[in-house]
Amino acid sequence: MDVLKKVPVREQDPKVRATNFEEVCLGYNQKEAMEEASRCLNCKNARCVKGCPVAIDIPAFVEKVKTGEFEAAAKVIARSSALPAVCGRVCPQESQCEGRCIRGIKGEPVSIGKLERFVADWSRENGFVPDRPEKTNGKKVAVIGSGPAGLTCAGDLAKLGYEVTIFEALHEPGGVLLYGIPEFRLPKEGVVMPEIENVKKLGVKIETNVIIGKSVTIDELLDEEGFDAVFIGSGAGLPMFMGIPGENANGVFSANEYLTRSNLMKAFRDDYDTPIAAGKKVAVVGGGNVAMDAARTALRLGADVHIVYRRSEAELPARVEEVHHAREEGIIFDLLTNPTEILVDDNGWVKGMRCIRMELGEPDASGRRRPVPIEGSEFVIDVDTVIMSLGTSPNPLISSTNKGLKVNRRKCIVAEGMTGKTSKKGVYAGGDAVTGAATVILAMEAGRAGARGIDKYLTDTNEK
Numbered sequence: 001m002d003v004l005k006k007v008p009v010r011e012q013d014p015k016v017r018a019t020n021f022e023e024v025c026l027g028y029n030q031k032e033a034m035e036e037a038s039r040c041l042n043c044k045n046a047r048c049v050k051g052c053p054v055a056i057d058i059p060a061f062v063e064k065v066k067t068g069e070f071e072a073a074a075k076v077i078a079r080s081s082a083l084p085a086v087c088g089r090v091c092p093q094e095s096q097c098e099g100r101c102i103r104g105i106k107g108e109p110v111s112i113g114k115l116e117r118f119v120a121d122w123s124r125e126n127g128f129v130p131d132r133p134e135k136t137n138g139k140k141v142a143v144i145g146s147g148p149a150g151l152t153c154a155g156d157l158a159k160l161g162y163e164v165t166i167f168e169a170l171h172e173p174g175g176v177l178l179y180g181i182p183e184f185r186l187p188k189e190g191v192v193m194p195e196i197e198n199v200k201k202l203g204v205k206i207e208t209n210v211i212i213g214k215s216v217t218i219d220e221l222l223d224e225e226g227f228d229a230v231f232i233g234s235g236a237g238l239p240m241f242m243g244i245p246g247e248n249a250n251g252v253f254s255a256n257e258y259l260t261r262s263n264l265m266k267a268f269r270d271d272y273d274t275p276i277a278a279g280k281k282v283a284v285v286g287g288g289n290v291a292m293d294a295a296r297t298a299l300r301l302g303a304d305v306h307i308v309y310r311r312s313e314a315e316l317p318a319r320v321e322e323v324h325h326a327r328e329e330g331i332i333f334d335l336l337t338n339p340t341e342i343l344v345d346d347n348g349w350v351k352g353m354r355c356i357r358m359e360l361g362e363p364d365a366s367g368r369r370r371p372v373p374i375e376g377s378e379f380v381i382d383v384d385t386v387i388m389s390l391g392t393s394p395n396p397l398i399s400s401t402n403k404g405l406k407v408n409r410r411k412c413i414v415a416e417g418m419t420g421k422t423s424k425k426g427v428y429a430g431g432d433a434v435t436g437a438a439t440v441i442l443a444m445e446a447g448r449a450g451a452r453g454i455d456k457y458l459t460d461t462n463e464k
């Protein structure tokens with residue numbers, strides 16, 4: 001064994017997986033996990049932990065994997081994370097824990113994400129269930145949204161003895177984990193649902209099909225429904241568009257709609273009736289994780305797929321692993337290219353997309369080099385479907401139906417980072433609803449902060 005290298009992880013063959021929706025990465029088996037764990041130096045002042053937003057005791061759980069004590073490893077992780085099988089699959093470990101791992105200085109870092117995934121999968125397969133609190137403290141908290149922020153906040157509060165109800169607008173809980181990230185990266189029935197069940201086993205109730213701001217308001221929850229505090233984890237689900245001519249044509253989707261049809265409404269399965277314009281030649285505009293997911297979904301539905309991105313390879317915001325997988329599967333990258341118009345046929349359907357070549361100028365406010373159009377370089381791509389993946393912002397429904405809840409100019413709720421406290425008494429918030437579109441683990445960290453903030457608020461109120 002070469003200690004400088006990660007134990008390789010098994011994956012589905014790119015040619016095979018490009019035609020199915022089964023999980024790409026197959027994970028470690030026990031022997032591989034123990035071998036990989038033995039690469040960890042069990043550092044005293046572990047840099048990896050500092051890179052983890054929820055501060056999992058990484059050396060402690062990896063040590064337990066090394067010695068084959070998998071339940072003990074699961075218990076270490078459960079102290080900090082309610083969604084380890086999810087995080088082990090979708091967290092950007094390369095820029096967090098693994099990005100700081102001491103092993104990474106001379107060789108490859110310890111494969112912390114894959115080990116976390118192994119432990120979580122082992123726990124699920126072996127029936128490990130987190131401990132439920134013995135009794136409740138009689139206080140009721142409402143959580144809006146069942147994504148990673150809401151689930152984490154609810155789980156932490158339940159462990160402290162609160163009676164927690166999550167209100168979810170959709171008919172299934174999970175937020176982006178369910179409707180956004182595709183099955184081939186994050187299996188729903190096998191991985192997401194069991195982790196949500198674990199949160200429910202802590203005593204958390206989940207009411208679906210309840211839209212806060214329409215079915216009931218936050219003021220009503222606090223004044224009439226007997227809740228002592230509210231946490232808003234409603235995410236950032238409102239898609240952005242470019243504002244170019246032709247964007248209203250049939251065959252133009254937001255990535256959110258496209259992925260929701262496929263993931264939540266199961267359009268990819270023959271036994272479901274959900275319509276989806278699969279397209280023969282699809283352009284996905286954007287370069288983030290969401291763009292990669294939309295592109296790889298369209299590919300699996302049978303299309304030739306181009307990613308159209310206005311900057312270069314180095315600026316692609318998606319995880320390196322996602323770009324690598326997309327390329328392996330046959331997605332074509334049209335970099336330094338920007339759409340200027342969607343061309344529409346007489347029946348109102350997309351028949352092509354006019355684009356312009358770009359070059360990189362000076363760095364802009366984001367620190368990345370600004371893309372500048374090259375005059376006279378316009379050309380047409382022959383496509384019948386366009387998926388816009390340009391980012392999302394929070395839906396203004398909650399803020400517009402709540403007097404006294406401050407939002408910033410991007411319509412994000414203003415909340416304190418350490419506690420989630422908002423401008424409205426008894427109301428806390430976190431996750432994408434506060435930061436704008438970010439990551440699962442940052443939403444979980446914000447859920448934790450919200451739980452701490454609410455616990456302190458209700459303890460202080462009780463003592464007065």
Ligand SMILES: Cc1cc2nc3c(=O)[nH]c(=O)nc-3n(C[C@H](O)[C@H](O)[C@H](O)COP(=O)(O)OP(=O)(O)OC[C@H]3O[C@@H](n4cnc5c(N)ncnc54)[C@H](O)[C@@H]3O)c2cc1C
Pocket residue numbers: 090091092144145146147148149150167168169170173174175176177180181182210211212213233234235236237259289290293395397398430431432433437438439440441443
């Ligand atoms: C396609 C895609 C791929 C991604 N890939 C990754 C990845 O690989 N790694 C990563 O770390 N991050 C990824 N992300 C980002 C990550 O999923 C989000 O940052 C994270 O889910 C945010 O969590 P949240 O709990 O704040 O919100 P969400 O997950 O958006 O959950 C919010 C929930 O609130 C509900 N809700 C909204 N309004 C109301 C209302 N008025 N009443 C009741 N309920 C309401 C919504 O229906 C939703 O279920 C991806 C995002 C997308 C869209």
Ligand code: SF4
Pocket residue numbers: 039040041042043046047048049058059062100101102103110112
């Ligand atoms: S920094 Fe790397 S080697 Fe050190 S404890 Fe963390 S995972 Fe192990």
